[in-house]
Amino acid sequence: MNISELGEFPLIKRLTKDIQIYHPKETIEGVGDDAAILAIPAAQTAATNVSPDTPTHNSNATIVQPAATTNAPPNPPPHNSNATAIQTAATTNKSPDKAGNLQVVTTDLLVENIHFDLTYVPLKHLGYKAVAVNLSDVCAMNATPKQITVSIAVSSRFTVEALEELYAGIKLCCNRYRVDFVGGDTTSSTAGLIISVTALGTVSANAVTKRSTAKENDIICVSGDLGAAYAGLQLLEKEKRHFLANPNMQPDFEDFSYVLERQLKPEPRTDIIELLEKLKVVPTSMIDISDGLSSEILHIAEASQTGAAIYESKIPIDPETYKALEPFNIMPLTAALNGGEDYELLFTVSQNDYPKIETILDKVRPIGHITEQAAGCNLVPDNGTLIPLSAQGWQSFGSN
Numbered sequence: 192m193n194i195s196e197l198g199e200f201p202l203i204k205r206l207t208k209d210i211q212i213y214h215p216k217e218t219i220e221g222v223g224d225d226a227a228i229l230a231i232p233a234a235q236t237a238a239t240n241v242s243p244d245t246p247t248h249n250s251n252a253t254i255v256q257p258a259a260t261t262n263a264p265p266n267p268p269p270h271n272s273n274a275t276a277i278q279t280a281a282t283t284n285k286s287p288d289k290a291g292n293l294q295v296v297t298t299d300l301l302v303e304n305i306h307f308d309l310t311y312v313p314l315k316h317l318g319y320k321a322v323a324v325n326l327s328d329v330c331a332m333n334a335t336p337k338q339i340t341v342s343i344a345v346s347s348r349f350t351v352e353a354l355e356e357l358y359a360g361i362k363l364c365c366n367r368y369r370v371d372f373v374g375g376d377t378t379s380s381t382a383g384l385i386i387s388v389t390a391l392g393t394v395s396a397n398a399v400t401k402r403s404t405a406k407e408n409d410i411i412c413v414s415g416d417l418g419a420a421y422a423g424l425q426l427l428e429k430e431k432r433h434f435l436a437n438p439n440m441q442p443d444f445e446d447f448s449y450v451l452e453r454q455l456k457p458e459p460r461t462d463i464i465e466l467l468e469k470l471k472v473v474p475t476s477m478i479d480i481s482d483g484l485s486s487e488i489l490h491i492a493e494a495s496q497t498g499a500a501i502y503e504s505k506i507p508i509d510p511e512t513y514k515a516l517e518p519f520n521i522m523p524l525t526a527a528l529n530g531g532e533d534y535e536l537l538f539t540v541s542q543n544d545y546p547k548i549e550t551i552l553d554k555v556r557p558i559g560h561i562t563e564q565a566a567g568c569n570l571v572p573d574n575g576t577l578i579p580l581s582a583q584g585w586q587s588f589g590s591n
């Protein structure tokens with residue numbers, strides 16, 4: 192069978208369907224969420240007694256939870272869980288303090304000309320984005336990002352200076368989000384640049400948020416605004432076409448700095464995670480928006496065995512997104528639903544918690560509610576006639 196016949200998500204399901212979990216007490220949640228959840232028995236206390244030095248690049252292994260090595264280290268699920276959460280036994284035993292955190296781990300692979308185009312993506316931005324999108328997956332578990340590792344495969348056409356640019360972006364994002372760069376690997380490639388980033392973070396056991404736990408009548412909320420990154424991509428693609436036709440032409444990006452930045456330099460919403468903690472709101476489910484609102488709400492509904500209703504008029508879209516998309520005849524709503532790469536957080540809260548969300552409406556908007564599964568996932572337009580949502584997000588193996 193051709194991979195493109197199946198599509199990305201069914202492929203992942205098929206490849207990961209008979210993975211055996213040998214450490215069920217430690218591997219709490221495997222493949223299938225933004226993060227899987229692992230437990231390391233009694234790791235935390237001992238970890239604090241070990242030298243804080245961490246090996247840097249090219250060491251074979253990085254010691255993040257040293258004590259874990261005395262108890263068989265958990266094997267993270269290998270394939271495409273966006274992140275993995277490792278729980279210290281402190282939470283299941285009794286240590287009541289923050290040491291009883293879960294740890295989340297997420298990994299992503301970015302391939303030149305599949306995920307990025309160096310004709311218009313500066314290497315520094317690419318490095319920043321490669322880290323940011325992983326931190327976003329950590330946030331999607333309601334966790335705080337703490338460490339990353341970065342591995343690259345690179346062809347001989349890249350100079351040392353070019354790679355320094357890439358790493359400058361990586362380090363900039365680490366500094367911005369106070370994340371420790373603790374290891375990785377470098378190797379050569381025959382086909383351009385490949386970047387793999389793994390990110391780790393922590394979250395207390397009672398706050399870890401999966402995508403599978405939304406309940407009927409929960410309020411669906413989204414941070415920021417949607418569709419802008421897709422608008423930015425359209426502008427960059429257009430300029431690329433113009434540039435190829437006339438290499439001397441300077442791009443005209445005036446007035447569109449917001450949408451371009453949303454495409455080139457997305458920011459993980461660690462601020463939302465902090466806000467929710469401050470408000471003492473634990474979302475009932477959460478996911479980050481990498482493939483578009485439609486796709487992500489379908490993931491939550493499928494995992495939670497619910498339906499969902501999203502109100503068209505409530506979907507937050509920046510005025511600049513409208514303006515940028517106008518010449519392309521792309522509806523901003525389509526960009527929000529199916530564009531992707533917004534890296535905003537989509538989450539559900541119980542009705543009881545909603546009054547707290549109302550205090551942060553400048554950052555988070557209610558856009559709908561969770562329904563019974565039989566109702567399906569629908570967009571509710573202004574005229575009220577339901578439109579079933581479908582996942583038309585970006586497909587890794589699609590033909591287009």
Ligand SMILES: [Mg+2]
Pocket residue numbers: 225273327328331478479480481
């Ligand atoms: Mg994700």
